[in-house]
Amino acid sequence: MSRDGDRVVSRSITLNQLGEFGLLQRLFRRIPSPSRTVLIGPGDDAAVLRASADRDWIVTTDMLVEAVDFNRAYSSFRQIGYKALAVNLSDIAAMGGRPVAFLVGLAAPGRTPVRTVDEIYRGMLTLARRYGVALIGGDVSAARQGIMISVMVLGLVEPGTAVTRSGAKFGDRIYVTGTLGDSRAGLEILKQKRRLKPSAMESTLIRRHFFPTPRVEFGRLLSRRGWATAMIDLSDGLASDLRHLCEASRVGARLEWNRFPVSAALAAYARRLNRSATDYALRGGEDFELLFTVNRARVAAVEAAAKRMALAVTPIGTIVSKGLGITLIGKESREIPLTVRGYEHFKHS
Ligand SMILES: [Mg+2]
Known part of the structure; x- marks a missing residue:
């Protein structure tokens, strides 16, 4: 048993029992509180880092997993690629930032046709061009089953102006x-x-x-x-x-x-x-x-x-x-x- 906030949680509890938000809360507690460099840590649409006196970085990541977040029976790989980047750009938008660059992690079974990977990137790059966002790197790995696409986007915002979830006031x-x-x-x-x-x-x-x-x-x-x-x-x-x-x-x-x-x-x-x-x-x-x-x-x-x-x-x-x-x-x-x-x-x- 371990103390999980005010609850005592058994270590044999499964993710299904804990749920996504329960899991996130549990992970957040291991992360140090904001500092002079880390202005906003996890828990918002994106993290905010102080880059210099005139710029803050906004960083976010989102993962699409086959059969959970997408299904190849009714979506094309170009559509999946587009969406993998779009959802991340949306998180940068939600902080009021300008997206600048992105990295892509891709895992796929060895039997996947190369054409499939080309299509995923074609979808992502169509959107990237429209928003002026540069692909700057990433990683690929073999997967046992199903495709997984993880995208990370970096954005910029004027210092101290990122919009968080936490500023809503009575009467707004x-x-x-x-x-x-x-x-x-x-x-x-x-x-x-x-x-x-x-x-x-x-x-x-x-x-x-x-x-x-x-x-x-x-x-x-x-x-x-x-x-x-x-x-x-x-x-x-x-x-x-x-x-x-x-x-x-x-x-x-x-x-x-x-x-x-x-x-x-x-x-x-x-x-x-x-x-x-x-x-x-x-x-x-x-x-x-x-x-x-x-x-x-x-x-x-x-x-x-x-x-x-x-x-x-x-x-x-x-x-x-x-x-x-x-x-x-x-x-x-x-x-x-x-x-x-x-x-x-x-x-x-
Ligand atoms: Mg969001």
Whole structure:
């Protein structure tokens, strides 16, 4: 037995029992607290290091594992490569940084055709060119089973301006970029249809699943102007990621679910299945949009800037004091406590 925070945890406990977030918490405790060089350690979208008097480094890594994070039955290797880099760029965006360079670790069984590896890199490099990010190295290894791609991205930000999850204050408005829930619906369609030809509406949702748009430019604007008090990218789903932000900021939130931005494609898809688009928006993972909080005095400036960039940003709620937790409020102004969670590794495997 070992002391695991306030809990006594048996050493024979498995990862399934502990869950992804339990495991991360356990690992974080072994890491020293921030220093003059390490400004932000683990627990945010990325780590922040002091590079010089006029620059901070932002560093993040994310891994895609075959049969867990992707499935070759319904995605091409070019799509997988694109996404492996995109999810990391999204984490740099969530800190308000400018991505600069990346490294790739790749493990694959020896029987893998070289063409497969070429396709993965083709997907990554298409996106890298678009964002001006340089591939600077990595490592390859043989795997027994399945492909694993681990990407690490380095970014830069003006000193002390990286936006963390922990700065949300009572009264701040909660915003999201783009639309929510498309990626989850797209994945659902892929799983059902396999190789059947999808409709135009379904193709829109599938594209949103394969090709998320890292919101780097808007994230940069928010950090440079100091407009966002806290920020996170939506990887696990709104319900789960807002909870992360609220826990880090020690606040609660009131979400206005009838304001959730939902694409026309998702609205049509949900209607056809007689399901709620709001539910997709709340629980859908992998949107890779930005969730951020703004002091009320800055709301007009943020909305005007987003409009100039032709990017949809939508206020979806308000930060409240911690004891109130996260609640959903609808048209009838009845408040419902939010209990649904997003994706968590190990618990879902
Ligand atoms: Mg993130």
